[in-house]
Amino acid sequence: MNAEIIAVGSELLLGQIVNTNARFISQELAGLGIDVYYHTVVGDNPDRLKAAITIAEKRSDIIIFTGGLGPTKDDLTKETIARHLGKQLVMDDAALDGIKLYFKRTNREMTENNKKQALILEGSHVLPNDHGMAPGMLLKKDAHLYMLLPGPPKEMEPMFSKYGKQALSAEADSSSILVSRVLRFFGIGEAALETEIIDLIEAQSNPTIAPLAGDGEVTLRLTAKHSDEAVAVSMLDEVEKKIGERVGEFLYGYDQSSLLNELTKLLKEKKLTITAAESLTGGMFQQNITSISGASSVFKGGIVCYSNEVKHQILQVKQETLEKYGAVSEQCAQELAENAGRIFGTDIGISFTGVAGPEELEGKPVGTVYIGISIKGKQTVVKKLTLSGTRTANRGRAVKYGCYYILKMLRTAQNA
Amino acid sequence: MNAEIIAVGSELLLGQIVNTNARFISQELAGLGIDVYYHTVVGDNPDRLKAAITIAEKRSDIIIFTGGLGPTKDDLTKETIARHLGKQLVMDDAALDGIKLYFKRTNREMTENNKKQALILEGSHVLPNDHGMAPGMLLKKDAHLYMLLPGPPKEMEPMFSKYGKQALSAEADSSSILVSRVLRFFGIGEAALETEIIDLIEAQSNPTIAPLAGDGEVTLRLTAKHSDEAVAVSMLDEVEKKIGERVGEFLYGYDQSSLLNELTKLLKEKKLTITAAESLTGGMFQQNITSISGASSVFKGGIVCYSNEVKHQILQVKQETLEKYGAVSEQCAQELAENAGRIFGTDIGISFTGVAGPEELEGKPVGTVYIGISIKGKQTVVKKLTLSGTRTANRGRAVKYGCYYILKMLRTAQNA
Numbered sequence: 001m002n003a004e005i006i007a008v009g010s011e012l013l014l015g016q017i018v019n020t021n022a023r024f025i026s027q028e029l030a031g032l033g034i035d036v037y038y039h040t041v042v043g044d045n046p047d048r049l050k051a052a053i054t055i056a057e058k059r060s061d062i063i064i065f066t067g068g069l070g071p072t073k074d075d076l077t078k079e080t081i082a083r084h085l086g087k088q089l090v091m092d093d094a095a096l097d098g099i100k101l102y103f104k105r106t107n108r109e110m111t112e113n114n115k116k117q118a119l120i121l122e123g124s125h126v127l128p129n130d131h132g133m134a135p136g137m138l139l140k141k142d143a144h145l146y147m148l149l150p151g152p153p154k155e156m157e158p159m160f161s162k163y164g165k166q167a168l169s170a171e172a173d174s175s176s177i178l179v180s181r182v183l184r185f186f187g188i189g190e191a192a193l194e195t196e197i198i199d200l201i202e203a204q205s206n207p208t209i210a211p212l213a214g215d216g217e218v219t220l221r222l223t224a225k226h227s228d229e230a231v232a233v234s235m236l237d238e239v240e241k242k243i244g245e246r247v248g249e250f251l252y253g254y255d256q257s258s259l260l261n262e263l264t265k266l267l268k269e270k271k272l273t274i275t276a277a278e279s280l281t282g283g284m285f286q287q288n289i290t291s292i293s294g295a296s297s298v299f300k301g302g303i304v305c306y307s308n309e310v311k312h313q314i315l316q317v318k319q320e321t322l323e324k325y326g327a328v329s330e331q332c333a334q335e336l337a338e339n340a341g342r343i344f345g346t347d348i349g350i351s352f353t354g355v356a357g358p359e360e361l362e363g364k365p366v367g368t369v370y371i372g373i374s375i376k377g378k379q380t381v382v383k384k385l386t387l388s389g390t391r392t393a394n395r396g397r398a399v400k401y402g403c404y405y406i407l408k409m410l411r412t413a414q415n416a
Numbered sequence: 417m418n419a420e421i422i423a424v425g426s427e428l429l430l431g432q433i434v435n436t437n438a439r440f441i442s443q444e445l446a447g448l449g450i451d452v453y454y455h456t457v458v459g460d461n462p463d464r465l466k467a468a469i470t471i472a473e474k475r476s477d478i479i480i481f482t483g484g485l486g487p488t489k490d491d492l493t494k495e496t497i498a499r500h501l502g503k504q505l506v507m508d509d510a511a512l513d514g515i516k517l518y519f520k521r522t523n524r525e526m527t528e529n530n531k532k533q534a535l536i537l538e539g540s541h542v543l544p545n546d547h548g549m550a551p552g553m554l555l556k557k558d559a560h561l562y563m564l565l566p567g568p569p570k571e572m573e574p575m576f577s578k579y580g581k582q583a584l585s586a587e588a589d590s591s592s593i594l595v596s597r598v599l600r601f602f603g604i605g606e607a608a609l610e611t612e613i614i615d616l617i618e619a620q621s622n623p624t625i626a627p628l629a630g631d632g633e634v635t636l637r638l639t640a641k642h643s644d645e646a647v648a649v650s651m652l653d654e655v656e657k658k659i660g661e662r663v664g665e666f667l668y669g670y671d672q673s674s675l676l677n678e679l680t681k682l683l684k685e686k687k688l689t690i691t692a693a694e695s696l697t698g699g700m701f702q703q704n705i706t707s708i709s710g711a712s713s714v715f716k717g718g719i720v721c722y723s724n725e726v727k728h729q730i731l732q733v734k735q736e737t738l739e740k741y742g743a744v745s746e747q748c749a750q751e752l753a754e755n756a757g758r759i760f761g762t763d764i765g766i767s768f769t770g771v772a773g774p775e776e777l778e779g780k781p782v783g784t785v786y787i788g789i790s791i792k793g794k795q796t797v798v799k800k801l802t803l804s805g806t807r808t809a810n811r812g813r814a815v816k817y818g819c820y821y822i823l824k825m826l827r828t829a830q831n832a
Binding site for chain 2: 041105
């Protein structure tokens with residue numbers, strides 16, 4: 001089984017947006033063991049879309065469309081597919097109810113053109129849209145599977161993960177089961193990790209080991225194929241053990257986890273609370289920790305201390321510290337972490353101060369970061385980083401390092 | 417003249433990277449007045465690449481390839497094109513000198529396989545690579561133009577901007593110039609906006625009007641074509657004026673701007689400072705505002721007040737308010753905004769409190785949000801939202817609404 005992803009939308013051809021949908025679906029299909037041979041992008045033009053479908057049918061078993069399911073006139077994906085396949089579009093009552101509910105919930109008036117979104121290809125399996133209005137569809141005709149997904153990633157991604165994958169698996173060849181596990185590493189580069197385990201990567205064909213770098217993290221996706229799921233799992237266990245012997249100290253989690261998820265989980269287990277004083281990260285640590293549902297048991301609040309006045313007046317950093325060492329200093333990071341913990345009455349206080357860029361600050365170069373970590377009953381630790389990314393990347397990297405350091409400190413304490 | 421962009425690389429089909437090259441080249445071609453009808457992605461496989469070229473030749477005048485020009489075995493773009501077109505690959509001395517220089521500059525030993533990068537299609541116009549080794553090429557054969565560009569964006573983008581565009585313009589018909597303008601709207605849905613201006617969309621072919629929704633915003637891209645750039649611009653002005661008469665109250669900015677950019681710009685102009693007290697948004701507003709370089713002149717710091725203790729103890733919300741109305745209430749939002757402004761000594765205080773989800777809170781349903789806006793010398797305003805997205809979407813949407821409300825209040829004051 002091989003697949004082609006057809007993204008429909010003139011905004012892609014005008015370069016207004018990037019085709020992240022093709023990336024997302026490709027990753028997911030790789031996990032299902034389905035090869036993707038082509039991505040195609042075509043505009044909101046029925047003739048060219050029809051031509052693209054005809055080409056795809058000659059070379060691909062599964063054709064996945066994204067975009068063009070909305071209420072407006074230039075949304076024409078399902079209309080074009082219906083004409084091409086000789087299928088009717090029929091009103092789906094459940095989808096229509098969903099759209100009505102959506103408008104009711106958001107207190108808005110439903111305009112007539114929104115009804116169009118509840119039309120589906122006759123005989124198709126409907127994929128509910130939990131985050132928007134237009135439902136997705138899966139249709140089998142002759143030798144092909146056609147899947148239609150909405151364009152906005154925040155609707156498409158959860159729809160595909162929750163409903164699309166399962167529907168595809170059921171239709172696709174499933175005599176052997178594919179089991180995947182993602183190992184997540186932090187604090188080691190992709191090249192260094194690969195060097196450590198290159199012999200394992202080269203020797204293995206089942207399970208396969210695929211490294212992937214991104215955002216300062218490295219992940220390894222292990223995928224085992226076997227008719228018996230339990231055997232596939234034990235094949236994964238075995239190769240994970242070998243990898244762990246080489247680079248286990250950098251392994252922090254699995255699959256969809258993140259440093260923040262691991263940190264929140266560990267804090268909950270240990271019944272510890274945390275606060276933050278953020279200068280260069282401007283609230284990113286706190287925004288990330290509160291993006292996790294249920295964070296309120298470990299996080300009560302914190303401060304964004306962008307200016308020196310706030311560091312001094314609200315967070316009580318000594319004027320002398322700011323004058324003598326500057327805000328971007330080990331001393332300031334230490335006081336920020338300790339004072340934040342005291343003011344908010346938490347077990348842990350973390351601080352971030354540094355130079356995000358693009359310009360240097362206090363004569364310190366872009367990428368200089370100090371992270372203070374104050375844990376009740378322990379000596380405060382300040383870590384210095386020298387980062388080399390853009391402003392946004394440096395801020396994000398600093399937050400990840402902060403989580404990583406706390407995790408390491410708490411886990412080491414646990415094992416000691 | 418129309419164009420197709422073919423990106424070559426299995427890493428794209430595996431979802432390891434996103435095809436940002438297609439976006440970049442599309443934007444640049446739009447500026448040259450060349451329509452892009454298709455993007456194609458194909459793996460490092462000579463047969464499938466050849467098939468993709470054959471398809472492209474049937475439907476596109478200009479075919480632009482990215483990727484597969486490197487030194488390794490799976491880099492086979494130019495080899496495949498050479499075979500397909502019946503052309504020889506010949507050594508380009510200038511390119512070879514460039515590669516030798518590159519190794520010398522980076523203090524590395526040049527391995528034999530790197531020479532392969534200096535091979536070019538006979539008769540092609542060479543595009544120098546100022547940021548890497550593999551040169552680009554432009555070749556005219558029969559009715560087609562073939563352009564080959566390297567895959568890494570940091571090499572491809574400057575090469576295309578500096579050499580590729582000029583070479584294409586010279587070859588392509590450039591009698592008419594294309595000028596685009598993006599209008600950015602907030603507070604109105606895509607369908608509602610389209611309903612308001614459907615007659616304009618249907619009547620216009622030059623300029624064209626293309627709506628695009630995403631992340632709670634709607635944009636309209638206006639594109640005018642004319643041999644005289646000044647005339648094209650005035651054509652845009654005219655249609656923008658017509659649109660403005662219908663939905664101008666929702667128009668907040670242009671092109672690559674964002675609500676936060678507009679807000680920061682306006683605060684700077686008016687020399688106003690702002691702080692935030694964030695409950696459901698957990699620091700997102702502050703993180704966003706500090707993501708803009710130079711935000712320090714308008715933002716000094718703020719509070720994340722996730723728990724009621726922090727709202728009461730640090731932000732001085734009355735215990736009575738929390739008990740009688742709850743944290744998710746108009747009253748609490750008002751006190752948070754006013755007190756934050758007072759504590760941080762700023763002109764504006766904004767507060768966000770609500771139920772991000774997935775569970776309801778204080779008996780209030782998910783999506784209930786109160787945004788308090790306290791502007792010095794004015795009555796505090798509290799806006800209530802009823803959102804219907806995921807936890808993350810609701811938080812993001814709340815931040816955007818917050819920016820939008822402040823913008824409206826300040827702009828209205830300006831015009832009054």
